[in-house]
Amino acid sequence: MFEPVNDLPMLKAEDLRVHFPVRSGVFLTQTGAVKAVDGVSLELGVGETLGLVGESGCGKSTLGKALVRLLEPTSGKIFFEGRDITHLKQGALRPLRRDFQMIFQDPAESLDARMSVRSLVEEPYRIHKMGNRVERKKWVDDLLDTVGLSAASAERYSFEFSGGQRQRIGIARALALKPKWLVCDEPVSALDVSVQSQILNLLVDLQKEFDLSYVFIAHDLSVVKHVSDRVAVMYLGKIVELATSESIYKHPKHAYTKALLSAVPVADPQVKREKILLEGDVPSPIDPPSGSAFGHRLRHRRYGETIGMDLALAEIEPGHWVAADPCCLEAEDWEEISARHSSPR
Amino acid sequence: MSVANLLEVDRLITSFDTERGILRAVDQVSFNVPIGKTVGIVGESGCGKSVTAMSIVRLLPQPTGKILGGEIRFKGEDLIHASDKRMQRIRGGEIGVIFQEPMSALNPVHRIGRQVAEVFRIHKKMSKKDAWDASTEMLGLLRIPAPEKRMMDYPQHLSGGMRQRVVIALALACRPDLVIADEPTTALDVTVQAQILDLLGSLQSEMGMSLILITHDLGVIAETCDEVVVMYAGRVVESAPVDELFGNPLHAYTQALLRSIPTLETVPKSVLPTIPGTVAGLAEYSHGCRFCQRLGRNSPATRERPKFKEVEPGHWLEICKECSNL
Incomplete structure (x- = not known):
């Protein structure tokens, strides 16, 4: 089970919400909100990887961006090494920005095609006014070596590289300021399998070498399982299950996690598994069901009970958290959870 | 030729005219598609798997793409030298194509109904009314809820999974003998992917068609295919029945x-x-x-x-x- 390496988590989010206003009418009055992230609490330990999985539109990327303060949270709090950074202004945030960085999905789009690799990787130092020209040159050379690019590639341009090498440039940029934690948003989903494994190995190596913490966002569950210590499963803006990666893959408790896992195709024709086929798609986050969102998709008979119910995460086993939702749990698990709470559910 | 093969591709060479000369994207590729079976073509991006598929239906980018050699025999008919008119009959009629990106395969300014009905109008010469009814039935067959209503929608009103069902409906409308699916589920979530693959599999056994499934996902191959063709840099390096290839x-x-x-199953962080x-x-x-x-x-x-x-x-x-x- 996961134990925090240190008393203070690297990163902590409390009841984080990111709502995007929906405006309509002549005066563009706010008529609703897209609840992209709707009450997420999590912790990230030093040197830990927390995987975030879920279908597209579940809010995992929005959550990642809010954590690195690229999006303004609507409510809730973000703590970095115990310090509340939720509402720090740009000026106060800038020195802290060195400590957390982001790796994007498509390196081709996040790298300026008119800049050489050297100036791309050097840019963070220039922005933070670090070092002189000679020092910066040495740092860039070292960084390129760390991510497995030849020194000669520094004078070339990003479009001359393949997808995997471009992702290495993106990683070099993110590592330039020696961050403590990174949000990796689908870092390998644009890559071919043989290149994907190279980048995953690199990320794991870098983590060991620099004691980095990752929030690793991906839709590929096998990839997330491979790199993560703990995994959070998101559905419609909320975390529905959170546990160590072994525990979540071996003993998933939430019906959505089970469905998601059963849908992953297995590269072995001898394995014939029963798939849990879900009907329909993720409901709209503009007008989410008032009760259990996944219970609604399942058209569960107990859905009615969940309206107005507190569906917060409950610890079903040490370190294994799951939404206390009668629609999505096995009867025995539900009984165990509801019995533990003295307050009538 | 063997009777059991619906399609035989023999030493196919497809090239592109570029500034750097004539480049062979597909270099003597051979494989067969038996009747009623699913053949998976797997490989990394740029290995020529899509070009191979598009050569079969002669949908290569013009004027640069050319078939330089080899043979493609579909039900014994030579497709490389078939007339353009004949190819138009075959595409959508006897061979259906499912493209990867459903949004670009559908026209955003026409209603779903009109786009599906068009296939029936052109290939089956149906009246407007008959084509409309046949289209509604087709959408229902693809388990699209409330097909009458969806017929009136525009593609952008549908979710990714529903859009891909419409694209499949277009490909299957004329009950083709062969369906070529180019990365049909790559843009979709795993849960929707499972729905679509399940649906394709059951429609395939219902209609008795053959399927060429192009993908880079070995998991999808293992779960859906009978035969596998592994391509690398424009060539087939290995092909075998699925159990044999994985085993x-x-x-x-x-x-x-x-x-x-x-x-x-892999050890985390190994x-x-x-x-x-x-x-x-x-x-x-x-x-x-x-x-x-x-x-x-x-x-x-x-x-x-x-x-x-x-x-x-x-x-x-x-x-x-x-x-x-x-």
């Missing part, structure tokens, strides 16, 4: 590909086996074994073009001293 892969590239994918190097650009393709080229092997033996041979019944392999493990 007894003989080419170093196939083996490396199978090893490099993380599965739900070092994944990788394939060194990257695929050479089309202009730099060597004449010899191209996987040796990637690995930087350059002996006289690897400079010669490896022969493609049947090493066991149904198991074909590119014979390279370094890469084939016989």
Whole structure:
């Protein structure tokens, strides 16, 4: 089970919400909100990887961006090494920005095609006014070596590289300021399998070498399982299950996690598994069901009970958290959870 | 020719005219599609799997794409030399194509109903009313809820999964003998992917059609295909029945590909086996074994073009001293 390496988590989010206003009418009055992230609490330990999985539109990327303060949270709090950074202004945030960085999905789009690799990787130092020209040159050379690019590639341009090498440039940029934690948003989903494994190995190596913490966002569950210590499963803006990666893959408790896992195709024709086929798609986050969102998709008979119910995460086993939702749990698990709470559910 | 094969592709060569000369994206590719079976073509991006498929229905980018050689026989008919008019009848009629990106395969300014009905109007010469009814039935067959209502929607009103169902409806409308699906689920979530693959499988057995499934996902191949064709840098390096390919892969590239994918069973944070190097650009393709080229092997033996041979019944392999493990 996961134990925090240190008393203070690297990163902590409390009841984080990111709502995007929906405006309509002549005066563009706010008529609703897209609840992209709707009450997420999590912790990230030093040197830990927390995987975030879920279908597209579940809010995992929005959550990642809010954590690195690229999006303004609507409510809730973000703590970095115990310090509340939720509402720090740009000026106060800038020195802290060195400590957390982001790796994007498509390196081709996040790298300026008119800049050489050297100036791309050097840019963070220039922005933070670090070092002189000679020092910066040495740092860039070292960084390129760390991510497995030849020194000669520094004078070339990003479009001359393949997808995997471009992702290495993106990683070099993110590592330039020696961050403590990174949000990796689908870092390998644009890559071919043989290149994907190279980048995953690199990320794991870098983590060991620099004691980095990752929030690793991906839709590929096998990839997330491979790199993560703990995994959070998101559905419609909320975390529905959170546990160590072994525990979540071996003993998933939430019906959505089970469905998601059963849908992953297995590269072995001898394995014939029963798939849990879900009907329909993720409901709209503009007008989410008032009760259990996944219970609604399942058209569960107990859905009615969940309206107005507190569906917060409950610890079903040490370190294994799951939404206390009668629609999505096995009867025995539900009984165990509801019995533990003295307050009538 | 064998009667059991619906489609036979024999030493197909497809090239593109570029500034750097005529480049062969597909270099003597051979495989067969038996009646009622699913053949998966797997490989990394740029290996020529989509170009192979588009050569079959002659939908190559014009004027640069050309079929330079080889044979494509569909129900015994030579498709390379078929007239354009005949190809128009075949596409959408006898061979259906499912494209990867459903949004670009559908026209955003026309209602779903009109786009599906068009297939019936053109290929079956149906009246407007009949075509409309047939389209509604088709959408229902693809388990699209409330098909009458969806007929009136525009593509952008539907979710990714529903859109892909409409694209499949277009491809299956005339109950083709062969369906070519180019990465049909790559843009979709795993849960929706499972729905779509399940649906394709059941429609296939219902209609008795053959399917060519192009994908880079070995998991999808393992779960849906009867035969597998592994392509690397414009050539087939290995092809075999699915159990044989996964159980007894003989080419170093196939083996490396199978090893490099993380599965739900791999030890977290363990070092994944990788394939060194990257695929050479089309202009730099060597004449010899191209996987040796990637690995930087350059002996006289690897400079010669490896022969493609049947090493066991149904198991074909590119014979390279370094890469084939016989």
